[in-house]
Amino acid sequence: MTSTAEAIEDGVLGARLWFYSNYHCNLTCTYCLTESAPGVPRRELSAPAIVAAAEEAAEMGFTAFGITGGEPFLREDLTRIVARLASIAPTLILSNATVFNARRLRELAALEGLPVQVQISLDRPDPDVNDEMRGPGNFAKVIDAIPKLLERGIGVRIATTVDDPETADPVEMERLCELHRSLGVPDCDHVVRPIIRRGRASGGDLGRGVAFEDFEPELTITADGAFSTPFGPTVTGGRLDTDLLVTRTTSPLRRPAAALMQIAGEQSAGQDARIGIR
Numbered sequence: 001m002t003s004t005a006e007a008i009e010d011g012v013l014g015a016r017l018w019f020y021s022n023y024h025c026n027l028t029c030t031y032c033l034t035e036s037a038p039g040v041p042r043r044e045l046s047a048p049a050i051v052a053a054a055e056e057a058a059e060m061g062f063t064a065f066g067i068t069g070g071e072p073f074l075r076e077d078l079t080r081i082v083a084r085l086a087s088i089a090p091t092l093i094l095s096n097a098t099v100f101n102a103r104r105l106r107e108l109a110a111l112e113g114l115p116v117q118v119q120i121s122l123d124r125p126d127p128d129v130n131d132e133m134r135g136p137g138n139f140a141k142v143i144d145a146i147p148k149l150l151e152r153g154i155g156v157r158i159a160t161t162v163d164d165p166e167t168a169d170p171v172e173m174e175r176l177c178e179l180h181r182s183l184g185v186p187d188c189d190h191v192v193r194p195i196i197r198r199g200r201a202s203g204g205d206l207g208r209g210v211a212f213e214d215f216e217p218e219l220t221i222t223a224d225g226a227f228s229t230p231f232g233p234t235v236t237g238g239r240l241d242t243d244l245l246v247t248r249t250t251s252p253l254r255r256p257a258a259a260l261m262q263i264a265g266e267q268s269a270g271q272d273a274r275i276g277i278r
């Protein structure tokens, strides 16, 4: 029987273990996969559950962690969780970067010297167009937060979400790249991805529909179960989408890992069929 470490080495399973820390958010973006907003059910994973899974994951051969939501930094214990995870393996947190007030910035001192990156959403080089989908003032807050994170030794990646990267305006994209470079984020830390037609983006003609074979299998742990990709545990019409659910069992971690390896091994599609988004 193939071990998790072998499956990761063979590219059957992604090396990063993902956690949905919570589903609530201070924003209500129009394309949000999880229909996140301030008042939605939080669906939080407990800190002990996250840390226990991360420790087991390291023994199994996972070499990186990811935390997403919702807005993870709304959790009061998020920085402590990240400090523990990053002491085990490099950790990436997906954030809208609009909640870094003075107190949260001070708390980031706990991450000094640890392999931590924050992936921040920035969609357009112009405030008015950017804020159309993400809300008033979003652009200004993001531009303000990036240098503050970098000053504190936190790595920053920029994630740009557009309807279709193939048809995105190249002039506008170049202006966006000039902007992130000027803020200290190099091209290698800029990802451009399509809107995924799930959550708030479902039902319209924005973005693209997806299925299991479109994504690299990356084990993703949520309060509701384990999914095959961080693009799986979405919420549509107030209900959790379960088409990419692997199992409701998340502990011990080897159970959902084995289940995902089995499903992934049965898939015939090659890696070239995948969207390749992060």
Ligand code: SF4
Pocket (backbone or CB within 6 Å): 025, 026, 027, 028, 029, 031, 032, 033, 034, 035, 036, 037, 069, 070, 071, 095, 096
């Ligand atoms: S896309 Fe991200 S920032 Fe926007 S509402 Fe959803 S979780 Fe919040």
